[in-house]
């Protein structure tokens with residue numbers, strides 16, 4: 219057991235081999251969640267013109283306080299073309315061009331408006347409620363760095379900067395293959411010894427959300443020739459993820475068949491719980507993950523190894539899982555040899571993030587696990603993580 223790879227060593231071996239895929243231009247409308255492959259620069263100043271931050275009146279600050287003559291209107295999309303003369307004001311709306319000559323906006327709530335005049339009893343600083351041209355970003359500046367994933371806000375930033383096509387990494391093509399002679403699809407009647415297939419579905423959902431283009435193979439029985447055919451098809455992708463058949467049982471054939479098909483195994487078994495029998499190999503540029511069949515083990519292996527690899531293939535700056543910090547509500551015994559990932563519910567009380575481990579931590583208990591929002595990392599070692607102590611956790615929302 220002492221010779222097993224640690225989690226960190228195993229993740230490093232995966233990331234060494236997960237080189238970013240080629241770039242492709244992607245229209246902004248379909249670039250959500252894609253990873254930027256070349257710095258994106260603003261095509262325009264942002265805002266492109268001095269604009270009003272409020273609905274109100276554009277004025278010359280030197281005229282205030284005072285009663286000003288209303289000489290026009292600047293609405294969003296319909297600028298007032300004339301120069302603002304002393305003693306005059308222009309009705310202005312949020313986002314409209316501040317006319318030449320004006321240097322401040324007075325909000326409508328602060329004025330008394332008559333038909334053709336506006337009375338303003340306070341003074342205003344030059345620049346008040348004016349968004350200066352280029353105040354967010356100047357034309358030519360970088361709005362998005364290589365490696366950034368286009369979250370909704372980042373997508374908006376790229377669009378605001380006037381960029382219609384973004385160079386992104388190609389999406390990884392991922393083959394998914396669930397193996398096991400006992401597996402049947404939900405909806406079918408269960409015969410003796412059969413269970414419903416869950417992992418293929420779970421991996422499809424998790425990995426699509428992580429940016430992959432999925433091709434799911436039909437579930438394969440624990441039979442050499444069936445496996446050979448299914449694995450060969452899966453190996454044509456950028457990534458192949460299998461579930462089941464990587465343990466030490468007589469019918470665990472996946473690794474042996476992969477070896478026959480030319481997969482070079484990089485590691486097998488990692489000191490984590492659940493998920494120890496996970497395997498990883500390569501054939502050419504294809505990354506090959508063998509997740510254990512127990513659904514919770516497959517889930518943990520997916521979070522710790524497969525999703526980071528997909529992020530790295532897409533050129534993400536930080537591919538490893540980002541853990542958050544919270545407090546344990548009960549003590550957890552540490553495993554001497556293996557890093558454990560305990561399923562927990564997350565709640566917030568008075569600003570503190572509390573982690574309640576769920577009852578039912580065995581790796582086949584997918585229904586109980588499905589109540590959890592978090593994988594809590596219990597590092598290997600002696601003793602326990604006491605109730606109230608800080609722990610790192612990974613959200614289970616993707």
Ligand code: AMP
Pocket residue numbers: 396397398400401413414415416417418461462463464465467470509510511512513582
């Ligand atoms: P294995 O890793 O093939 O030894 O499988 C370990 C356990 O996970 C066994 O109880 C299997 O029946 C179960 N299992 C394997 N694959 C799946 C799957 N795709 N969906 C649900 N359970 C599975």
Ligand code: MG
Pocket residue numbers: 397398399440462463469511
């Ligand atoms: Mg099996």
